[in-house]
Amino acid sequence: MVIPKAIQNLIESFERLPGVGPKTAQRLTFYLLHVPQEELNKFASSLQNLKESTVICSNCFMVDDKDPCGICADSQRDTSIICVVEQPLDVLALEKGKGYKGLYHVLHGKIDPLENIGPEEIYIPQLISRIINQKSKIREIILATNPTMEGEATAMYLRKELKNRDPKLKITRIGRGLPVGADLEYADDITLQRAMDGRSDY
Numbered sequence: 001m002v003i004p005k006a007i008q009n010l011i012e013s014f015e016r017l018p019g020v021g022p023k024t025a026q027r028l029t030f031y032l033l034h035v036p037q038e039e040l041n042k043f044a045s046s047l048q049n050l051k052e053s054t055v056i057c058s059n060c061f062m063v064d065d066k067d068p069c070g071i072c073a074d075s076q077r078d079t080s081i082i083c084v085v086e087q088p089l090d091v092l093a094l095e096k097g098k099g100y101k102g103l104y105h106v107l108h109g110k111i112d113p114l115e116n117i118g119p120e121e122i123y124i125p126q127l128i129s130r131i132i133n134q135k136s137k138i139r140e141i142i143l144a145t146n147p148t149m150e151g152e153a154t155a156m157y158l159r160k161e162l163k164n165r166d167p168k169l170k171i172t173r174i175g176r177g178l179p180v181g182a183d184l185e186y187a188d189d190i191t192l193q194r195a196m197d198g199r200s201d202y
């Protein structure tokens, strides 16, 4: 049997998503055939607006509906601390804890030689110039990349680059209590808060 083109197209779109295999892609597509047209239209317009209605903050590279983002624009935040994370989801996870009041820098990835992702492919040059430009105002850089092989490699690279430019810069690494190999976004609030509180010089 030949699958209608419209169905095949959607299956292929789902298959491109992370963690979705061919079976799940088919199941989702056939499920959507039973959903009322009105709901499908809403879904479609959410997809369409996803990128059109969001921007990346030009200071910290967080995703928000305005630039600068809500965190950078908040005068109550401590601008002397920058917490470096891999993904916007990590910011959301850390913000749930409510204990951290500094700023962030979202790399949108990690150094991964096997995938041909070097420092230039993620927001590392922007981080370095951000720190160099306001060196005297920065008290601490927290490296909160994931406790995975690539996350550790990214943290080590950043430490080396930053210390080369300013040997006195205080650099810390979170991690204590975080399960090795796991992503920050999956850690629970308490574990994350503990890892943040227990950060040590790096």
Ligand SMILES: [Zn+2]
Pocket (backbone or CB within 6 Å): 057, 058, 059, 060, 061, 062, 068, 069, 070, 071, 072, 073
């Ligand atoms: Zn921002």
